[in-house]
Amino acid sequence: MRAWQVTRLGEPVDVMELADVPTPAPGPGQILVRVLAVALNFPDALMCRGQYQVRPPLPFTPGVELCGEVVTAGDGFAVGQRVIGTPAATSGALADYALMDTADTFPAPDVLDDARAAAFHIGYQTAWFALHRRAGLRAGETLLVHAASGGVGSAAVELGLAAGAYVIGVVGGPDKVRVAHDLGVDLVIDRHAGDFVFQVKEATGGRGADVVFDPVGGSAFERSTKCVAFEGRIVVVGFASGVIPSQAMSHVLIKNYSVLGLHWGLYRQQDPDAVREAHRELTKLAEAELARPLIGERISFDQAAEGIARLAAGDTVGRVVVTP
Structure with missing residues (x-):
């Protein structure tokens, strides 16, 4: 073969x-x-x-x-x-x-x-566990998704919208802006056009994002700590930027937010039943045309x-x- x-x-x-x-x-x-x-x-x-x-x-x-x-x-x-x-x-x-x-x-x-x-499989499972198992995303919350027009980012966008969240997507460049709009992102921010922190705060009345989905790392993570809400949750999914950030724990304490790691592969080993249950839920969303890669x-x-x-x-x- x-x-x-x-x-x-x-x-x-x-x-x-x-x-x-x-x-x-x-x-x-x-x-x-x-x-x-x-x-x-x-x-x-x-x-x-x-x-x-x-x-x-x-x-x-x-x-x-x-x-x-x-x-x-x-x-x-x-x-x-x-x-x-x-x-x-x-x-x-x-x-x-x-x-x-x-x-x-x-x-x-x-x-x-x-x-x-x-x-x-991988992208939607990753987004599901990040948003629901780790961050406990609730309807009416604000979800900030980095690389929103990418593979795992677009999955997070769809699952966030399906959960009833207000979704803010950060992308790079006008072509990716158009893709994010087509996905139904409520507010699309082009990171090449300026710092997203101000726009996130403006869109949320100064509160910030309740949940941040970050597969990028580097400055995306660093700047997200400036616009995460009180009791917000930043889910670290990966480091596509190639830069692994290091965060001062004093800042986490002072702003009262959480930084959560998501290594989806560990669920395959530690809790395979949860992976199968997620597949069933995701299949329902696909059948309802709410999850379409x-x-x-x-x-x-x-x-x-x-x-x-x-x-x-x-x-x-x-x-x-x-x-x-």
Whole structure:
């Protein structure tokens, strides 16, 4: 079968190579799927560089999120069924076939096509746990979303709107402003046009944002501490800026806000039932057309390395999906 492989560490376009490799055989608790679509993720670039917390041995096949068709049945999954999730640790998604652990496999929502189904798992699960499990977002609260036109940011926007929050989205550039408006963001702020702190305070009558969803880090986090509300919650989701902030705890104390971490992958290990319950709730939102992944690009299999590079550079909106 065809598979992209990383043979040495570096930038995706330099280290990813197309190869012909044997089709993997499922082990206990696994199924084999034919890959229908792969949603690219920032960790794909980090893994190519050797900068991610998970470092598979070389060579490895990247791709951490897919929609597939079951080839070998197992543990409640039937041949021909469409499924989504993360591939097994020994099997990347950027291949014709992939292995999936049944514990990390979920039925694909019928209302979503292959590309949107592939992009439905990690981003929406991350946003769900950040907003509902960690921050306890309530109807009527103000939600500030950084990178609101990105993959996980757009998911947070949709879930915030579905929860009845007033959503403020921060983006970079006029094209991304238009995307955020199309998503239904109540107030869109272009960070290139000035500091968002003033606009957030103005929009909230000086109170600030009750919940901040931050997948960016760096100055986005630092400035968010200036416009978070009394008893507000900042959820740290990632560091797409490449800068991990360090916050003075005296400021947290004086302003009486919380900084919450969200490592969604830990829920797969510590509370898998919560992940399955979140999938059920998210599927209901998809069926109600309240959760519909934003697909910025659909690219061919041979364009995967360039797609990961554009994603890592911040040159994309929504999700980039590979269709083998």
